[in-house]
Amino acid sequence: MNVVVLISGGGTNLQALIDGQLNQTLPITIQSVISNKADAYGLERAKQAGINTDVLDHKAFESREAFDQAMIKIIDQYEPKLVILAGFMRILTPEFTRHYLGRMINIHPSLLPKYQGLHTHKRAIEAGDSEHGCSVHFVTEELDGGPVAMQAVVPIETTDTPEDLAARVLTQEHIIFPETVKLFAEGRLTMGEESAILDGKELPNHGLRINNFN
Known part of the structure; x- marks a missing residue:
């Protein structure tokens, strides 16, 4: 299945997808990795794997709408079955979504619908939550609000800093992101009106959930 991956930064989740493609555990072909930042290290990861890259600087456009239309033109050249946002730090226009x-x-670093937006690890700790995690969701016009396909749950320790928690959550992101892509590529996962659908059955609001309390 042809996919395009959008990034803005280091690309560790991208690397998990590249690894899955290279070791053939993921039935995908990454046609291009596209970034809005020329210095994003994820572009180097793609080049090292022999994957095409494109850079489109959002600062060169007069509006968010103009940038998104230019993105669509680039993405659609590759005819992807799936567009993957792997740390793409742009709010998308309704037309794009x-x-x-x-x-x-x-991929979002919280147990959606909790903590949409930024600084999720800090917010979870400050709220006194006992658990945190990450979610893979379909993208809709609502920021971080589309149907959730899969979540991984990790405990919050009393000594955790936001950085400690972020590191443990990131490890789980690298597991559930490729797994969700695989389910989609196999035709088992789709988006319904209110929820994600797996093997023809609606998933709960939190999607498939993996608990990591060890």
Whole structure:
């Protein structure tokens, strides 16, 4: 299955997808890795794996709409079945999300619907939560609000700093992100009106959930 991956930074989740492609555990072909930042290290990861890259600087456009339309033109050249947001730090326009509705997923570092937006680890600790985690969800017009396909849950320790928690959550992101992509590529996972659908059955609001209390 042809996919395109959008990034803005270091690309550790991208690396998990590249590894899955190279060792053939993921039935995908990453046609291009696209970044809005020329210095994103994820571009180097793609080049090292022989994957095409594109850079489109959002600062060169007069509006968010103009940037997103230019992105669509680049992405659609590759005819992807799935667009993967792997740390793409841009708020997308409604036109962009509608264009890829049902075939675009994102990884978010919280147990959605909790802690949409930024600084999720700090917010979870300050709220006194006992658990935290990450979610893979379909992208809709609502920021971090589309149907959740899969979550991984990790405990919050009393001594945790946001950095400690972020590191443990990131480890789980590298597990559930490729797994979600695999389910989609196999035709088992789709987006319904209110929830993600696996093997023809609606998933709970939290999607498939993996607990990591060891």
